[in-house]
Amino acid sequence: MxxxxxxxxxxxxxxxxxxxxxxxxxxxxxxSDIDVVAARGTFEPGTLGFIVGDPVxxxxxxxxxxxxxxxxxxxxxxxxxxxxxAQGNSDLVNHVKSQAAACPNQRFILVGYSQGANVVDNSxxxxxxxxxxxxxIVATIPAxxxxxxxxxxxxGNPIRALGKSVTGVYQSRTLDTCAKGDPICExxxxxxxxxxxxxxxxxxxxxxxxxxx
Numbered sequence: 001m002x003x004x005x006x007x008x009x010x011x012x013x014x015x016x017x018x019x020x021x022x023x024x025x026x027x028x029x030x031x032s033d034i035d036v037v038a039a040r041g042t043f044e045p046g047t048l049g050f051i052v053g054d055p056v057x058x059x060x061x062x063x064x065x066x067x068x069x070x071x072x073x074x075x076x077x078x079x080x081x082x083x084x085x086a087q088g089n090s091d092l093v094n095h096v097k098s099q100a101a102a103c104p105n106q107r108f109i110l111v112g113y114s115q116g117a118n119v120v121d122n123s124x125x126x127x128x129x130x131x132x133x134x135x136x137i138v139a140t141i142p143a144x145x146x147x148x149x150x151x152x153x154x155x156g157n158p159i160r161a162l163g164k165s166v167t168g169v170y171q172s173r174t175l176d177t178c179a180k181g182d183p184i185c186e187x188x189x190x191x192x193x194x195x196x197x198x199x200x201x202x203x204x205x206x207x208x209x210x211x212x213x
Contacts, residue, residue, distance in 0.1 A: 032069055032070035032103075033067035033105070033107065033213075034060075034067055034069050034070075034106070034107050034108070034150065035069075035071070035099055035106055035109075036048075036057050036060060036070070036071045036072070036108075037071075037072045037074065037109070037110050037111065038071065038073055038074065038112070038116070039053075039076070039078075039092060039111065039112045039113070039115075039116030039120055040053055040073070040115075040116050041113040041114030041115050041116050042078055042079065042080065042114055044078060044113065044114070047073065048071055048073050049073075049111075049116065051113060051155075051198055052113035052155050053071075053073070053111055053113065055202035056111050056205055057069075057071050057111075059202045059206030059207075060109065060209060060210070062206070063203075063206040064213055072095055072099075074088050074092050074116065074119060075091045076088030084135075085119055085122065085128060085133055085134055086138045088115075088116065088118075089118075089119050089122040089137065090139050092110070092119055092120065092123045093141055094139070096108055096123075096145060096149075097141075097142065097145070100145050106148070107148050107150045109149075109213070110124070110149060110151070110152045110153065111153045112155070112157070113154075113156055113198060114155070114158065114195065115133040115134075115158070117157035117158065118131055118157075118158055120152060120154060121154070122135065122136075122137045122138070122139075124141060124166065125140045125141075125168065125170075126159065126164065126166055128158065130162060131158035131164075132158040132184055134158055149173065150173065150209065150212045151173050151174075151175070151213065152166065152170055152174040152175070153174075153175050153209060154175070154176040154177065155177050155178075155198040155201065155205075156177075156178065156179070156184045156185050157178065158184050158185060160178050160186065161183075161185055161186060161187045161189075162187075163187070175205055175208045175209075177205065179194035179195065179197050180194060181194045182194040182197075
């Protein structure tokens with residue numbers, strides 16, 4: 001029940017009062033210094049994602065100085081279908097591979113919120129199977145490209161409710177934020193509003209990433 005309520009609350013974020021706010025424009029295939037690849041949450045509106053992607057990208061533009069940034073919105077349903085996260089996993093990996101080939105000096109910041117965190121988890125080799133709106137891994141960023149991923153920023157990550165987290169080569173470059181009481185990432189959490197609060201963490205996340213690029 002808590003999960004259904006949280007997802008329903010998230011879908012309401014698409015109200016006219018919120019989508020009327022300006023958001024940074026996403027771009028793809030530009031040979032910028034850093035490509036910010038963002039996977040939005042379930043039913044999340046916005047250019048890169050109203051709750052996380054858009055505010056994080058705006059904060060990164062201020063925090064990362066002396067380098068050019070581009071952004072990419074992971075192309076996937078972000079709905080409750082069984083294959084949604086897997087489709088996002090495939091698209092994210094394909095995008096990084098194609099960008100890396102076209103732009104040999106480009107680096108990446110991966111951003112994932114809620115179901116989008118599952119997408120990112122899978123893409124770096126941490127399975128989200130069994131988590132809320134998770135899926136088995138269908139693709140991973142090749143080991144040769146792993147050093148070009150400067151930072152991984154996760155919010156409301158569903159695998160945390162399973163007692164899992166990012167480990168291995170990406171661990172030191174990962175900031176995995178779970179708001180207190182968030183039922184999506186905290187086992188037993190009961191604060192639906194906490195899952196919608198991550199705009200407040202955008203600045204800190206951007207500072208973390210800026211220290212890694």
